[in-house]
Amino acid sequence: ALIVVFSPLPRLRSLLQRCWGRLDRGLLPGVSGGQNPAWGPALAVQAPAFSPQPADDSSEAWPSLLGSILWMAAPKSRRTIEVNRCRRRNPNKLIKVKRNIDVCPECGNLKQKHILCSYCYAKVKAETRLIRKEIRKKEGGPFNVPTVETVVLYDGEKPTEKDEGKRIIERARKRPSWFVQN
């Protein structure tokens, strides 16, 4: 809970008083009469009987502070624990049971129907990271991307006639089962 504590600094207090005074003057144009002709229609709320005196200090500012917050919405009584429980345990606030969970046919982990399997995706990500490291080593710096396609070859694979003009990236491992060679 927020406990607003008024520090004993006199500068802060006078600043607050001035702020509240400005607010009061702005919120109660009807009370101040013809002093603020710039303001539009009067507020249709209950205004307190007394008007804040800008000249006075100390005690006068605080009653107007309390008076000006009379028209704000506030809870009338404490919400009982029964009422609180009814709200917190309402079925719309309980977590719904998900019915779109399946088993991944590749690795056997659980996956959601409309999302890639996290385990298989992590494997693909790791391999892609290593391929990109190889590419970075081959390029040797920024802005050296060639204008041809790239082909990734694993252990014991030779480039075919289709891969004539393409850039070859070598990876020193067996071809993973999920990475199909064209």
Added chain:
Amino acid sequence: LCCFLAGSAWASGLLGWARPERWLASSSLLPLSCIHTSTSLQKLGKWEKKNRIVYPPQLPGEPRRPAEIYHCRREIKYSKDKMWYLAKLIKGMSIDQALAQLEFNDKKGAKVIKEVLLEAQEKAVRNYNVEFKSNLYIAESLTGRGSYTKRIRYHGKGMFGMMKIVRCHYFVKLVEGPPPPPEPPRTGFDQAKEYVQQLRNRTLVHTL
């Protein structure tokens, strides 16, 4: 003259009731092998002690009592109210279904509860003679309030408020066997029937 006896014999001879080895937390002073060298673990909570109850052996005709495993985790850095929603979600589910639901839940407590369930499943198979690790269901799953610490939360303009760092405990009881079928929700008709039955059960007391 000093009649030197073995330490424990001397102690039991002098003051039968006092055992100096019990007074000392660590046995650095008295070099005897019979003294427990380890300090006692932290005070066990009630939930942990529930694992220790031993039932008398079952008679031959009785149906087999299903295994019960109590497990908990203390002082989780999460709110007990937020954790309650997860505990309510998995109450009454089989352990596989509960793990599946928690895996795809985005809350912080879901990861913690998943670890607790896996630990409990492991304990069940290793120590509590459960045959199939999938043959468990969650009979009870509760949250409790942990220790709260109060700290200052700084606001603007020199204001401050006191905030609470909340922690919670999570308790789970796994029981061997398939999960029980969910009971149908109580309709108004059932409530009316029960009310009428209550009225019919009334009798006159202290009469003939």
